[in-house]
Amino acid sequence: MSAKTVLPAVAMTAVSMVLTLAVVVVWLGTAVPWPIALVVGLGIDGGWLATLAYERRLAAQGDHNRTVTAVGWSFGLIATSVLVAHALTAEASAGAWLAVAWLPIAAKALWLVHGLWERTALTPAALGAIRGIQQEARDEAAVARARLRAEAGTEETRLTAVTEAGARVARIQARTADSLAGAWSTLEKARAGEDTGRALTSVTHRVTPGVTPRWELPVWGPSEPVAALEPGPALTDEALDTVVDQIRTSEDPALSYREMASRFRAAGHAASEVRLRAAWKRVAV
Template structure:
């Protein structure tokens, strides 16, 4: 693990080292060629080595401070001064060279480029992480991706389940609605038939033939059935009421409420009070008393 880390660090610092070596060699050669015409070449060599040595010394100081986690603006400024001096020497030589100005200008930027590479390498070192930290970050990211994938799968499954449930409920509701509509249509048709039969003249004649008329002009009529909730039926052994007692109980119920209750409310109160009577008798009593009260 440590060997791998060192190899990676060496690979990242290799471009800066190579650029620095090329810049120093180029600067030394230019100084010897440029000053060798005006002074002995050993003196020019010493001048070139001094320039490169100063640049290398400031670079070493910067690297030592960076390894300690420190930084010195003065050392950095001196290093940039050496780099700019080397660049100035190369530019001046390029401008004074005969027939090869473009070629020397093309390489005169190498000292500044080497300095910039060391700056980039320093930024990389300050942001570099250990292999353990990188492995922990990769594990955290993988866990986050796994959690997100599981959450997306769970949401898709819940959405599919909810869609299936809603489809089933909708279909069941549609079936119930169709059955209710058919039942309502059947009941409506049967009710219309009953009403039509009840209102017909032939029905009145038929009832007159099979029942004893009260008066010569009587036209017996039968009532339509009342649709509603099923009422609990009293016990069969309950005492039977005669017409007088039945009328008295119905009159009491009618007088207890203003306006008088409908037949359905009266029947419910009558049976909840524990009384029993046939539906035909109870309705006849209600009609007699309501008609009497209306006439009176």
């Protein structure tokens, strides 16, 4: 990079010096002897070259002198002025001389650019460290982006699975509800049918002759808990038969065993299921 900035500056400086020397010799050669014109041209170029060398020496030491810089720019302006004056007084090729009159100022500008580059130049080790840091930052950013994309994909998959599972559960619950509704509808029709009781009675007639039980199927609905009752005193068989017969015949037609047993226990009486069924059979017969 140093060669890319210093070589154009050196080349333009050399061209500017040659042009300045040639213009001074040609321009002043008609008024003064050519050795004097040559000395004047060499003086301008020499002063410019000396100040430029001093500036480069200070720059190599990390220093800067405004006076030397001002002197260097002064020599550049003098060379430019000489070229411009010659172009304005030349009878032929005035445009061509004006086209190259800016070369001294351009050469000074190139040296300024080269000096700025030197003050900001970094060593290969520093440049390598910077590249490493930049590459590490790019790697971390790429890893972070990949992690975010993976997490987003995982979350999307999880949500999709949960949604599908919820939909399946909802469909199963709907089918179950439909099945239960159909079953309870069938049970309700069977319970409310006129022929249901007669059919069930004909089946159990030989078990309980002379008794017409009331068959009731379960009803689908909420249930309320019944408070536990303290057991009463044990009844004798005669007393148990009397209580069972009173409860059974308290309504017309006679109550079924299930209704009688429920009212028996609701009244606070205590008896085992075996004794209660035996009493029911005795009083029913």
